Amino acid sequence: RPWNFSAGPSALPLEVLEQAAREMTNWHGSGMSVMEMSHRGKHFTQIRDEAVADLRELLSVPENFHILFMQGGATAENAIVPMNLIGRNGAGKADYVLSGSWSNKSYKEAQRYGDIAVAASSGAAAEIDGAQYGPWTWFPAPETWRVRSDAAYLHLCGNETIGGVEFTDWPDMAGLGAPDVPLVVDASSHFLSRPIDFTRVGMVYAGAQKNAGPAGVTVVIVRDDLIGHALPICPSAFDYANVAAAGSMFNTPPTYAIYIAGLVFKWLKRQGGVAAIEAQNIRKAEALYSFLDASNFYITAVHGPVRSRMNVPFFLKDDALNAEFLAQAEARGLMQLKGHKSVGGMRASLYNAVPFEGVQALISFMQEFERQYG
Ligand code: PLP
Numbered sequence: 047r048p049w050n051f052s053a054g055p056s057a058l059p060l061e062v063l064e065q066a067a068r069e070m071t072n073w074h075g076s077g078m079s080v081m082e083m084s085h086r087g088k089h090f091t092q093i094r095d096e097a098v099a100d101l102r103e104l105l106s107v108p109e110n111f112h113i114l115f116m117q118g119g120a121t122a123e124n125a126i127v128p129m130n131l132i133g134r135n136g137a138g139k140a141d142y143v144l145s146g147s148w149s150n151k152s153y154k155e156a157q158r159y160g161d162i163a164v165a166a167s168s169g170a171a172a173e174i175d176g177a178q179y180g181p182w183t184w185f186p187a188p189e190t191w192r193v194r195s196d197a198a199y200l201h202l203c204g205n206e207t208i209g210g211v212e213f214t215d216w217p218d219m220a221g222l223g224a225p226d227v228p229l230v231v232d233a234s235s236h237f238l239s240r241p242i243d244f245t246r247v248g249m250v251y252a253g254a255q256k257n258a259g260p261a262g263v264t265v266v267i268v269r270d271d272l273i274g275h276a277l278p279i280c281p282s283a284f285d286y287a288n289v290a291a292a293g294s295m296f297n298t299p300p301t302y303a304i305y306i307a308g309l310v311f312k313w314l315k316r317q318g319g320v321a322a323i324e325a326q327n328i329r330k331a332e333a334l335y336s337f338l339d340a341s342n343f344y345i346t347a348v349h350g351p352v353r354s355r356m357n358v359p360f361f362l363k364d365d366a367l368n369a370e371f372l373a374q375a376e377a378r379g380l381m382q383l384k385g386h387k388s389v390g391g392m393r394a395s396l397y398n399a400v401p402f403e404g405v406q407a408l409i410s411f412m413q414e415f416e417r418q419y420g
Contacts, residue, residue, distance in 0.1 A: 049404035050377035053207050053357055053386070054235065055255040057399040062309045080305040081128070085298055093301075094294065097308035103328040104311060104320050107267055108244050114286060115294040115304050120148075120234045120253040122284070123264060124155035127230055129280035131272055132160040137196040141165040141227070145213065146182040146206030147388065148232060156201070159277065165200060168193040168211075174349055182209045184349040188217040193224040199248060199272075200227050205236035205354050207256075208386040210393065212236060212354035216246040228272060236356050237265065238314060239398055240324040248272050249276065256356070257398045261309030262300040314398070323398050330396045330405045331355035337409045343416040361391035367419055368392075376412050 073080050076089050083090045089147055098113050118126065132140050142153040144167040156162045157228060166186035172179050193200050200219070205212040214236075219227050228248025234354035237252035249268040255261035266286065271285040282288055288296045294304075317323055335353060335414040338346045345361045348354070362371055371392070375383050385391040392409060 047409055048381045049400065050381045050406070051396070051400065051404075052382035053256075053393060054253075055261050055394040056257075056309065056395055056397050058259070058306070059313045059399045062306065062313050065309055066306060081160045081302050083301065084194050085295055085301050090301055090305075093305050093308055094299070097311060098294075099302055100308065100311035100315060101265070104238065105242055106244070110270045111244060111267050112270065112273065112286070112290040114268065114289045115299055115307075116264045116266055116284070116289060117262065118284070119261070119264055119404075120232055120251060121151070121155075121249045123232070123266070125158070126280075126284045126286075127152075127199075127249070128156045128159035128162075129284065130276045130286050131228075131230065131249070132156075132198045132293055133195060133277050134198050134272060134275040135226075137161075137198065139163070139194055139197045141191075141193050141200045143167070143191060143196045143200070143202040145184065145203055145211055146186055146209035147386075148206055148208070148234070149201070151340055152201055152232060160198075163192075163197075165193050177225055177349075179349050180347060182206070183211065183347045185213045185352040185391055188215075188222060191217075191222060193219070193222050193227055194226065195224045197224065197227045198207065199230045199350055200224070201230045201232070203232040204250075205233070207235040207354075207357050207395075208359075208389055208393075210348050210354040210357045210359040211352050212356065213352055214240065216243065218246065228269065235395075236354070238320060238323070241320050249351035254303060254307050256395075257310075259310050260303045262303035263307055265307075267330065270394055292388045317398075326402065327355045327396065327398070330400065330402055331358065333402070333405050333409060334358055334394060334396065337412065341412075341416060343420040344412065356397055357393055357395050359384075359385055359389055359391060359393045364419075365391065370419075371415060374415060375408075375411060378407070380408055380411055383408075 141163050143165050168184050168186050169181050230249045233250045234252045235256045238257040251266045254263045276285040283297050338344050383392050385393040
């Protein structure tokens, strides 16, 4: 198979796809495909229960957090989060950290549901340690965030998939003068790539289609005290309290997507869990960034300490070579390297299912291309 660097939906482990193929028409002697089973029957209930238990184990999710499987993607969560959380303390306020495309979308959508303020933004150019960085290529330091102490929550995007900015040093909210404000993180594009410190967050959500499985299921991990406060306008199927009470079966869940996600969780356990995959992810990202840093032919724009391990945007100094680069890459089995249209250039997404060998193959192609045209 070629190496797939898509930002999402993205590569899944081959073992998972092969297992799903073997089980496609007859899951574990049931005589049925998972697609054909009642979601309330014993087979699917077992699949759901194992998926929840494996995910809880992988991320050490504390017992006072619910793990929910929902639909609508992270985009729907941009509305579902405020509808569920903004009413929790009567003030109707929420604050947002803006660090790129995805957090901006979350912020815009939330404005429909209450008094929404910007806690911090990297939307302007900045000078950091004497170097210049353009908009959305750095992350505002928590000491600069302005969080209202009566905000219902503070939202940030942990990994900006388009800009390639990752922020994981989540602050202790008490240190920011807002001890009662829970942090809500859109973790879509680095979910399961590294551990999560649940003492620092009230809620994490992620569309599955990067590290966790196919599109169609959204994972929501939410602290117990944050649910049960949905606005009256919140659709019943999107009220976390309803979804939690029904074990993610308030209505028919995306059964096949949950099943595949469950296989991915088991694969991750076989790899040694999240700490082991994080070590792989560090090794992969370091290899690519150190190659890029040493080159005068390729350029990266993101501030070093917040460079994403998952999504590596880079540019050819001579962008007239972009089409040739992509054509030659594809001929070598290096797929989906084109950058997002809003950023241009290239983007290599190094999710969990891309092994170190895939990154080595990319780097050796890039070296050869540089020799040819540099
Ligand atoms: N948030 C982030 C960080 C993303 O990368 C994406 C999609 O790529 C989304 C939100 C939107 O997800 P969805 O398309 O599943 O709604």
